[in-house]
Each structure stands twice: as C-alpha cells, then as structure tokens.
Amino acid sequence: MRALAQGRTVPVMAVVAVIVLIWYAGTFFLNAPFERDQAARAGREIAFGELLERTMAQERPVLPAPHQVFVELWDTTVNKAVTSRRSLVYHAWVTLSATLLGFAIGTALGILLAIGIVHNRAMDKSVMPWVIASQTVPILAVAPMIIVVLNAIGLSGLLPKALISTYLSFFPVVVGMVKGLRSPEAIHLDLMRTYNASRSQTLWKLRWPAATPFLFTSMKVAVAISLVGAIVGELPTGAVAGLGARLLTGSYYGQTIQIWSALFMAAALAACLVMVVGLAQTMVMRRMGERP
Amino acid sequence: MNTTLVLGAALFWLVAWAANEWLVRLRPSGPLTARAQSIAVPLLFGVTLLVIWEGFTRGFAVPSVLLPPPSAIWARLVSSVPTLWADFRQTFLKAVLAGYFLGCGLGFVVAILIDRSPFLQRGLLPLGNFVSALPIIGIAPIMVMWFGFDWQSKAAVVVVMTFFPMLVNTSAGLAAAGHMERDLMRTYASGYWQTLLKLRLPAAAPFIFNALKINSTLALIGAIVAEFFGTPIVGMGFRISTEVGRMNIDMVWAEIAVAALAGSLFYGVVALTERAVTFWHPSVRGG
Numbered sequence: 001m002r003a004l005a006q007g008r009t010v011p012v013m014a015v016v017a018v019i020v021l022i023w024y025a026g027t028f029f030l031n032a033p034f035e036r037d038q039a040a041r042a043g044r045e046i047a048f049g050e051l052l053e054r055t056m057a058q059e060r061p062v063l064p065a066p067h068q069v070f071v072e073l074w075d076t077t078v079n080k081a082v083t084s085r086r087s088l089v090y091h092a093w094v095t096l097s098a099t100l101l102g103f104a105i106g107t108a109l110g111i112l113l114a115i116g117i118v119h120n121r122a123m124d125k126s127v128m129p130w131v132i133a134s135q136t137v138p139i140l141a142v143a144p145m146i147i148v149v150l151n152a153i154g155l156s157g158l159l160p161k162a163l164i165s166t167y168l169s170f171f172p173v174v175v176g177m178v179k180g181l182r183s184p185e186a187i188h189l190d191l192m193r194t195y196n197a198s199r200s201q202t203l204w205k206l207r208w209p210a211a212t213p214f215l216f217t218s219m220k221v222a223v224a225i226s227l228v229g230a231i232v233g234e235l236p237t238g239a240v241a242g243l244g245a246r247l248l249t250g251s252y253y254g255q256t257i258q259i260w261s262a263l264f265m266a267a268a269l270a271a272c273l274v275m276v277v278g279l280a281q282t283m284v285m286r287r288m289g290e291r292p
Numbered sequence: 293m294n295t296t297l298v299l300g301a302a303l304f305w306l307v308a309w310a311a312n313e314w315l316v317r318l319r320p321s322g323p324l325t326a327r328a329q330s331i332a333v334p335l336l337f338g339v340t341l342l343v344i345w346e347g348f349t350r351g352f353a354v355p356s357v358l359l360p361p362p363s364a365i366w367a368r369l370v371s372s373v374p375t376l377w378a379d380f381r382q383t384f385l386k387a388v389l390a391g392y393f394l395g396c397g398l399g400f401v402v403a404i405l406i407d408r409s410p411f412l413q414r415g416l417l418p419l420g421n422f423v424s425a426l427p428i429i430g431i432a433p434i435m436v437m438w439f440g441f442d443w444q445s446k447a448a449v450v451v452v453m454t455f456f457p458m459l460v461n462t463s464a465g466l467a468a469a470g471h472m473e474r475d476l477m478r479t480y481a482s483g484y485w486q487t488l489l490k491l492r493l494p495a496a497a498p499f500i501f502n503a504l505k506i507n508s509t510l511a512l513i514g515a516i517v518a519e520f521f522g523t524p525i526v527g528m529g530f531r532i533s534t535e536v537g538r539m540n541i542d543m544v545w546a547e548i549a550v551a552a553l554a555g556s557l558f559y560g561v562v563a564l565t566e567r568a569v570t571f572w573h574p575s576v577r578g579g
Contacts, residue, residue, distance in 0.1 A: 011415030121316040126337035137552040138513045145536045145544050224425040231427050251433030263430045270426050
C-alpha cells in the first residue's frame with residue numbers, strides 16, 4: 001500500500017477522482033437554475049431528488065455531466081460508421097491528417113533551418129532573432145485569414161490547415177535542434193578535426209547523433225502544438241469537417257455535449273500523438289545504445 | 293509584371309546578404325560595437341524581408357486582396373489608429389492582462405500550496421504536464437457560453453491557458469535549490485517560510501520567468517482566438533474575422549502588426565524584468 005502511494009498512479013487517480021466529483025457538483029449547481037425556472041413556470045415545486053436527476057440529463061446543459069460526455073463520445077465513435085459525417089472518428093481523422101502533414105513539414109523545415117543556423121554565422125545572427133520574433137505573432141489569430149487567402153488562390157483542403165501547423169511546429173524544432181547540434185563538446189569536435197572530417201561528416205557522425213534527444217523533446221512539443229494549429233485552422237472558414245468544425249457548430253447551436261466530446265477527442269488525440277513520439281524516442285535511443 | 297521592381301528587390305536581397313556576411317566576419321573592437329553589430333545584422337535581415345515583400349507584391353502585381361504590400365499596410369495602420377486602439381484596449385488591456393495576472397498568480401499560489409504535500413504534487417504535476425499539451429484553446433466556446441460575450445470570457449480562457457505552465461514550472465523551480473544550500477538553511481535553523489522566501493523562491497525565479505515568458509504569448513493567442521466565438525463589436529479577434537469577411541486584408545494585416553508589436557513588447561518587458569530579478573543567474577551574467 002505504501003509502495004503504491006509512493007508511485008504516481010494513486011495520487012493521479014485521487015486527483016482525477018476529485019476533479020470528477022467537482023465536475024458533478026458543478027453540473028448540479030450550474031444546471032439547477034434552469035430546472036428551477038422550468039418548474040416555477042410550470043407552477044410546481046421540484047424536489048431535490050428530481051432536480052438532481054434532471055440536472056444530470058439535460059439536453060443542452062450549461063455543463064454536461066461526465067457520463068453524458070462519455071455516452072456521446074461512445075455513441076459517436078463506436079456506434080457510427082467511421083465514414084459517416086456524424087462519426088467523431090471521421091472528424092478526428094480530418095484534423096489528424098492536417099496535423100501530421102503540418103508536423104512533418106514543420107519538423108523538416110525546422111531541422112533544415114537549424115543546420116543552416118549552426119553552419120553559417122550570418123544566418124545565426126540574422127535569422128535566429130526573427131525566428132523568435134515570429135512566434136510573438138499570434139499566428140492562431142491570423143489563421144483564418146491565411147486560410148481564406150490560400151483558398152482564394154486555389155489552395156484548399158488539407159494544405160492551408162497544415163501550413164498553420166507548420167508555422168507553429170517549426171519553432172520548437174529549430175530552437176531544440178540548434179541547441180542539440182551545438183551540444184557536442186569541443187573535445188569531440190577537435191577529435192573530428194584530427195580525423196580530417198569534412199563538415200558534412202562532422203554533421204552526420206557527431207552533431208546529428210548528439211542532437212537526437214533534443215530532436216525528440218522538441219518534436220513532442222511540436223506535435224502537440226501542431227494539433228492546436230490544425231484545430232484553430234478549422235474554426236474560421238466554416239469548415240465542414242474536423243474537430244474544430246465540431247467545436248464551432250457546437251457553439252453556434254448550443255450543443256454543449258458535442259463541444260465537450262470534441263474537446264475530449266482532441267485531448268485523447270494529443271495524448272496519443274505525444275505518446276507515439278515518446279515511444280519512437282525510446283526505441284531510437286535504445287538502438288543508439290542509450291542505457292536506461 | 294514590373295521586372296525592375298522584382299529585380300531591384302532581388303538585388304537588394306543579394307547586397308544585404310553580402311553585407312551581413314561581411315558584418316559577422318568583423319571582429320568587434322569593444323562591447324559597444326559588438327552590441328551594434330548584433331543589432332544591425334538582424335535589423336538588416338528584417339528590412340530585406342520587407343523590401344522583398346514590397347518589391348514582389350508590386351512587381352508581380354499581386355492583388356491586394358491576397359497580400360497587400362507593406363506600404364499599404366502602413367498607410368492603413370496610420371489612418372485607422374482610433375479603431376486599432378479601441379481593439380487593443382478591449383483585447384489586450386482588458387482580457388489579456390486580467391487573465392494573465394490571474395492565471396499566473398493562481399498557478400503560482402497553487403504551486404506553493406501543494407509544495408508541502410508530496411502526494412498532491414505527484415498527483416497534480418503529471419496532470420499539469422498532460423494538460424499543457426492539450427488544445428486548451430478549445431474551451432473558448434464554453435467560456436463564451438458561461439461568461440458572456442464581453443472580455444470576461446476571454447480572460448477566463450487566458451486564465452486556464454496560463455495556469456498550468458505556471459504551476460508546472462513553479463513546482464519544478466521550487467525543487468531546484470541544491471541540497472547544500474538547503475542544509476545550510478537548516479543549520480541556520482530557518483523555518484519553512486524563511487527557506488522558501490530566502491532560498492527556494494529566488495532559486496525558482498528562472499523557472500517562474502520561463503513560464504511567464506511562455507504565457508505572455510499564450511495569453512495573447514487565447515484572447516484573440518476566443519473572440520472568434522462571439523464578442524461585442526470591438527476587439528482584435530473580432531476585427532480580424534470581420535475584415536477578412538469584407539476582404540479588407542490590409543486592415544487585417546494592420547491588426548496583425550499591432551498584435552505582433554504588442555506580443556513582442558509584452559515578451560520584452562517580461563524578459564527585461566527577468567534580467568533585473570535573476571541578475572545572479574549564469575545565463576544573464578554570461579551574456
């Protein structure tokens with residue numbers, strides 16, 4: 001028992017349980033006014049038991065109860081065909097494909113920029129400050145415009161959303177890789193010099209392996225942020241598919257349960273993506289001979 | 293197509309590139325010239341970007357609905373200062389600042405509160421790390437539903453977005469003080485609060501400022517995106533989405549410029565405060 005409490009599982013479970021309890025309490029208190037109002041209009045008293053029951057099962061609650069959200073999640077993932085427009089899996093896939101495309105482009109771009117920055121002093125001095133400044137532009141806020149503009153020149157569908165993800169995800173990769181590619185110690189770089197290694201040999205045989213742990217750490221950040229980019233990219237243009245579109249239609253029609261289930265789907269997706277990158281990291285690092 | 297403009301822009305780019313290559317090779321004679329060099333190089337690069345943008349949009353006659361040249365954006369910016377100021381006040385001065393201080397303050401206080409309970413720490417920190425990776429921006433429609441259309445709902449989104457990075461970073465920072473220093477505090481017979489105030493909080497400052505810096509950009513994004521879900525007829529997010537609809541792209545870019553400027557200044561103020569507060573840290577002393 002003591003060993004269990006020392007680990008992480010029990011504390012996390014306890015905190016999650018408390019959160020669920022608070023959530024149920026919140027559901028009751030936030031939804032109760034509506035039910036009391038309804039009862040008052042019908043000119044009757046409402047008993048506590050009935051009130052409790054009704055607040056947990058409203059059609060458009062202010063705050064849906066956890067079980068409502070999970071019923072909706074189950075309903076829209078398992079009980080619907082994956083190709084159906086009403087299936088959350090379908091919407092998640094739309095978002096996921098944009099996320100992955102953007103993430104791939106962003107990572108590649110970030111690595112290229114980092115290699116350039118490490119090898120060229122002028123690039124280091126001139127590009128790096130602007131890479132940092134580029135992130136103070138609230139690109140998420142600009143996303144709608146970029147999508148509208150790209151639509152106007154005939155680019156539509158996956159790519160515009162992916163470009164938002166790219167813009168967000170290249171930044172952590174650049175910063176992490178510049179740090180990683182510079183992480184070999186001077187003594188190792190000197191050794192490469194004594195071998196008369198060329199710059200590209202130094203890059204592939206020394207800098208790149210040294211930067212791998214940094215790459216994976218930044219990729220974890222990048223993949224999470226690129227999902228955010230894809231979701232926000234779906235908000236403005238009245239996108240018809242994707243988790244962002246589910247959020248937007250949910251908010252237009254007051255379908256709170258739909259909003260919450262889309263949110264949980266997005267959360268699950270983010271968790272899975274980060275986990276996949278983490279798994280890849282463990283496998284690659286083990287192949288590279290890292291001792292746990 | 294106007295070839296002269298395009299060629300001119302390309303030529304400017306080449307010259308600027310050569311100038312930068314030459315600049316970085318100079319051995320600065322003193323700290324002052326080194327400073328000037330490190331400012332001049334990125335500045336020249338930025339100017340080059342603007343020149344290429346201007347030259348290409350004008351040279352290729354790109355319709356201003358797609359991408360207006362910087363000069364048009366500047367003209368628009370200057371001519372609509374009152375609108376921009378009103379939007380800035382609504383989004384930045386009300387929603388962002390209120391949410392930022394509340395969210396960061398709450399994260400900090402909660403981190404201090406759970407500091408004495410290892411159980412809560414082990415329970416909350418993994419969750420905090422997890423939540424930091426989630427697309428929190430998605431709660432925007434819910435917050436708009438709960439707190440109404442005005443700035444309070446945007447501030448609420450910002451609070452939730454900034455809370456978790458602050459919580460996680462402050463907790464990590466409080467664990468950062470070395471054992472030697474803590475033992476020293478014990479030999480002085482200092483109590484929990486004395487150790488906290490005199491040793492552990494100062495040691496945590498770099499972590500706390502890291503969170504403050506991350507949050508400064510998050511806060512602006514959160515407030516602007518939340519405005520897409522409903523807002524009174526003022527605000528930066530509102531202006532961007534409506535002007536896109538009316539195809540006034542130069543106004544959108546002007547709004548973006550204001551947002552970028554506000555974001556950079558915000559970040560800069562936090563970074564300067566960090567330099568002043570954590571003057572003892574190697575990363576500040578060294579550079």
